[in-house]
Amino acid sequence: MTAITARAHTNIALIKYWGKKDPKLILPYTDSVSLTLNDFYTDTTVEFVDELAADQFSLDGQAQVTTKITPFLNLVRDLAGINLFARVESTNHVPTAAGLASSASAYAALALAASRAAGLNLDQQALSRLARRGSGSATRSIYGGLAIWHRGEDDATSFAEPLPTPDLDLAMLVVLVDAGPKPISSRNLMANTVETSPYYPAWVTHNQQAAQQMVTALAQNDFAAVGHLTEQSSMQMHATILASDPAFTYWTPETLKAWAIVKQLRADGIPAYATMDAGPNVKILTLGEQVPKILNALQADFAGRVLTTTPGPAAKVIGAQ
Ligand code: 2P0
Incomplete structure (x- = not known):
């Protein structure tokens, strides 16, 4: 075959x-x-x-x-x-x-x-x-x-x-906080969060609404709303994880340092929003024209540890023999 x-x-x-x-x-x-x-x-x-x-x-x-x-x-x-x-x-x-x-x-x-x-x-x-x-x-x-x-x-x-x-020039920066292996698999932690976090039912209600709000915000090219919803969903997920038994977080002090830089950028009028997944790295959602300013703000603490990317294509077949 x-x-x-x-x-x-x-x-x-x-x-x-x-x-x-x-x-x-x-x-x-x-x-x-x-x-x-x-x-x-x-x-x-x-x-x-x-x-x-x-x-x-x-x-x-x-x-x-x-x-x-x-x-x-x-x-x-x-x-x-x-x-x-x-x-x-x-x-x-x-x-x-x-x-x-x-x-x-x-x-x-x-x-x-x-x-x-x-x-x-x-x-x-x-x-x-x-x-x-x-x-x-x-x-x-x-x-x-x-x-x-x-x-x-x-x-x-x-x-x-x-x-x-959307009619938005989306860009993402990945701040490499830690390249080490995950302390716990997301699959196991997910199951434990569902089972033990008292915040889990609230997460479900709120995140489900947020998904619909995100569809609307994207359709309206409303980047402030897209960014806000993005950061909120991530923070609420991590809060729900933190409230599990045993308590746990993927975050490290450097995760918080990167997030603080993102908050300062926003206070300075630059649209940048943080999102974290099953690990300590911080991804920053922004618009293409803002990337140089954000790289500059990260320079002192994360020089050489930032990757920049843009929206990518669908899965495709690239070879058959
Ligand atoms: C996500 N993550 O939506 C979330 C946010 C990490 C944090 O999906 O058990 O590898 O294989 O379904 O997809 C990572 O978990 O978990 C993940 P399984 P998966 O991207």
């Missing part, structure tokens, strides 16, 4: 996904809204091969265990009605220090490459649903630019869709 190579880009949630209503199907408690990034992506080649006795998986040239990807490939084999094992080779094009090597680009690229290699020609909605089964954030990485993941009620109704491109 043909070996297919697909490329998918990472995304950063402006309105966060945090918590699963159905952990097996990966159905989230709330909608989320994301921006796919141009400079960070994963390339994955999949080939279903007659003579293999098990799936094989390598990441950046290193052999990996297949405990996570074999169940995912089983979904593809079931859909396609084939029973061949696969050879999977992935390369992450994410600066190793960025802490952005997320499962979003990984499972979006795997969903596209594996489904095509198995002879399927899924549309973007079906691909988004398939990617979701690997990792929640991957649901959104099928699309370029802005996307909304509708939480849905079941496997058929939980998928992402593209949002219209």
Whole structure:
């Protein structure tokens, strides 16, 4: 069968996904809204091969265990009605220090490459649903630019869709606070937050409303509202995590230092908004023309530790042989 190579880009949630209503199907408690990034992506080649006795998986040239990807490939084999094992080779094009090597680009690229290699020609909605089964954030990485993941009620109704491109020159800076491994996986922490944080029900109510407000703010090209909603969703997610038992935060003193710089920039009239994910790094959402000023403000504390990027494209097939 043909070996297919697909490329998918990472995304950063402006309105966060945090918590699963159905952990097996990966159905989230709330909608989320994301921006796919141009400079960070994963390339994955999949080939279903007659003579293999098990799936094989390598990441950046290193052999990996297949405990996570074999169940995912089983979904593809079931859909396609084939029973061949696969050879999977992935390369992450994410600066190793960025802490952005997320499962979003990984499972979006795997969903596209594996489904095509198995002879399927899924549309973007079906691909988004398939990617979701690997990792929640991957649901959104099928699309370029802005996307909304509708939480849905079941496997058929939980998928992402593209949002219209706003008339805004969006840009994102990634402040590299710490490149170390995560102290706890987001999957485990998410489950514990749902189970133990007394703030979790309030998070669900508020974040669900915020997703709708974000769609409106984007449609109105209202960057102040887009930025405010972005920062609020992140801070409320981290507050909900902090209130879990045992209490926990991904933040470090440098996370707060970067956030303080963002707040000062805003006080100085520069539109810049902070968002943090399952790690200490700070991403700054802004407009293209503001990037030099923001880089300048970060220079004293984070020289050489800031990456700049812009909205990126949808997942696509880049090779077949
Ligand atoms: C997001 N994050 O919306 C949120 C915000 C991190 C913080 O999705 O368990 O790797 O595979 O569904 O998608 C990171 O968690 O979790 C994430 P699983 P995932 O981007």
